[in-house]
Amino acid sequence: MCAHCNYQNLLEKAGVEPTANRLQVLAVIGGNDAPLTAAEVFATIGRFHPINRVTVYRILDLLVRHRVLERISSGGRAAHFGLAPNKYHAPHPHFCCSRCGAVICLNPDSLSIDADNLHKTFAGEVDRIEVLVEGICRNCLKQRSNH
Numbered sequence: 001m002c003a004h005c006n007y008q009n010l011l012e013k014a015g016v017e018p019t020a021n022r023l024q025v026l027a028v029i030g031g032n033d034a035p036l037t038a039a040e041v042f043a044t045i046g047r048f049h050p051i052n053r054v055t056v057y058r059i060l061d062l063l064v065r066h067r068v069l070e071r072i073s074s075g076g077r078a079a080h081f082g083l084a085p086n087k088y089h090a091p092h093p094h095f096c097c098s099r100c101g102a103v104i105c106l107n108p109d110s111l112s113i114d115a116d117n118l119h120k121t122f123a124g125e126v127d128r129i130e131v132l133v134e135g136i137c138r139n140c141l142k143q144r145s146n147h
């Protein structure tokens with residue numbers, strides 16, 4: 001579990017009632033160091049508590065709408081979910097492995113996004129910036145060199 005985030009507070013601030021199921025979904029995602037797919041969240045919670053698959057999917061949608069979580073695209077595969085940027089979590093790019101589909105959080109400093117420049121050159125309103133880096137992850141590289 002992330003030592004900084006208070007999941008109950010995060011939900012309340014976003015105007016979402018902190019039910020036990022919602023807190024559980026948030027704790028599973030917040031406690032993992034990489035974003036998770038809906039199926040992974042469902043499987044993790046299901047190991048300890050009976051929960052309906054549809055309930056998990058609905059909670060994920062709700063928390064994305066309220067910007068507690070963010071949906072991370074992963075090159076046409078199942079979307080991954082991670083904590084939306086907040087006081088303790090700076091916005092950061094994600095890496096998606098084109099071989100195994102793993103999605104990894106990159107260091108916030110690894111790529112800088114100049115949002116000020118964007119505002120100068122684009123007249124519309126920007127809600128969210130998503131940066132996805134695609135390539136081959138360390139595990140897949142290792143496997144390749146073993147064969």
Ligand SMILES: [Zn+2]
Nearest residue numbers: 002004005088
């Ligand atoms: Zn946190």
Ligand SMILES: [Zn+2]
Nearest residue numbers: 097100137140
């Ligand atoms: Zn990989």
Ligand SMILES: [Zn+2]
Nearest residue numbers: 035082105106
């Ligand atoms: Zn991330």
